[in-house]
Amino acid sequence: MRIESTNGSYRDLEVQALAIAVFKDEKADDGFLKDLDAITGGVIKSLIDSEELQGKEAETVYLHLVGNDQIKAQRLLLVGVGERADYTTTEVSQMAGTALRGLRAKNAKSVAIVSRLEGNPEEIASVVVEGAVMSLYDPDKYRTSDKEERQIEKLVVVMDGADETGLKRGTERGRIIGESVNFTRDLANEPGAYMTPTNMAERAREIATEFGLNLDVLDEARMEQEGMGSLLCVSRGSDEPAQLIILKYTPSSAAEGSDDLLAFVGKGITFDSGGISLKPGENMELMKYDMTGGATVMGAMRAIAQLKPAIPVLGVVPCSENLPSGKATKPGDVVRAMTGKTIEVINTDAEGRLILADAIAYAKKLGATTIIDMATLTGAVSIALGDINTAVLGTDQELVDEIITAGKEAGEKFWQLPLDKEYTKQIKSDIADIKNVGGRKAGTITAAAFLKEFAEGVSWAHLDIAGTAWADDAKPFRAKGPTGIAVRTLLRIVARAAQKCQG
């Protein structure tokens, strides 16, 4: 899809279809809609009077403008966006998505979006394009029939009178972000047979080469040398060797004298059968997405390499399968993590925290001063927050607040869960320093309490994306399946940090 922008009027645009936002209870005889009503020969007033068009969120009205010489586009999609006062970048992104998914189904080849949000053109153009690009993702790669074959060839972002440079810059940023979110979704959607740890490393190599990132991949021999007994105990049951992917972005002109290093660490379990603590069969196929935390880090790094912020960023992705076999780690085994801490493995299905423990320790060894880890870590988080909010927990309240704020800007919701030191009692072991499960109570919190043991001395937060990384239902602006949650928030965090360090 070609993506362009214009600061001219939507009337003169050479596109097949126009998508225009309409606010709740908006009148046809005032302001923007008055002009549109005049141009379209009274059709807007007629739609509003008949209450067919009320501007409710995600409501759409589609029509052909036959024989109209006042406007070049021949088709019009009116997209309800709810209350004008609540209309922010989040709703704009969804409006653009609803428009593109809807117009693709109508076989439109060229589309223009009039979001009608006023403000910074760069910001607005970016979220329009993000929403548009993300909306066209479908997880049907392996289907040979009934596939969506229709394609939109051209998208134009319309902001009448906006500054052209900002508009262009935002359009490009939106494309990079949208494509990187879809990259993450593509990885998450791949079956475990194709997306093995080795394959994850290959995909990391591809983005490193294409976009210019530094790459290092530790094989099991190097993990052994580093003393990563916690990570290695998870891959022991599998024929596929574990891989520890390190991606590094270094800006061409870093701020002088700063030793700050932001690191993203993502769980890369390419298939989680539970290991010897085998999961029940129902829905086990979904456990191919247990590497989404890792894919999120890779998607974010892919975008960072192109957006070129002024601060360095490290991406660390421990990858492994979790399978049962004669060599697999057994419940009751004790392993030694890179930090020297000993762990009693009570349940081999609590494997995510085991691989993250050594990955966090390694990020610290590489100089990370702030660490955000993300993982499809617990089923319990879906019970607590459903598929709406991502859980965030951490030891640095400022960092947690920053994640929540950046999430709001990016249109992604985060909700903090407590992490009082009392929870750590639940992971005390009788024979080792800690154990890898903390009983039935507060499962998401005790998982984070386990990770906290390895994040001492740095500013640290953890995102449990198990409930939000996979959508069971489609929305007008999004297919069901992998959501790419948190990629946009991570990019906001980086942008905000880069801005701060530039003063």
Ligand code: BES
């Ligand atoms: N990958 C799972 C968590 C998960 C469950 C992700 C459902 C997405 C959807 C994780 O490795 C796991 O199995 N966690 C256990 C922990 C338990 C054994 C303490 C869980 O949540 O049941």
Ligand code: ZN
């Ligand atoms: Zn598991």
Ligand code: ZN
């Ligand atoms: Zn898992």
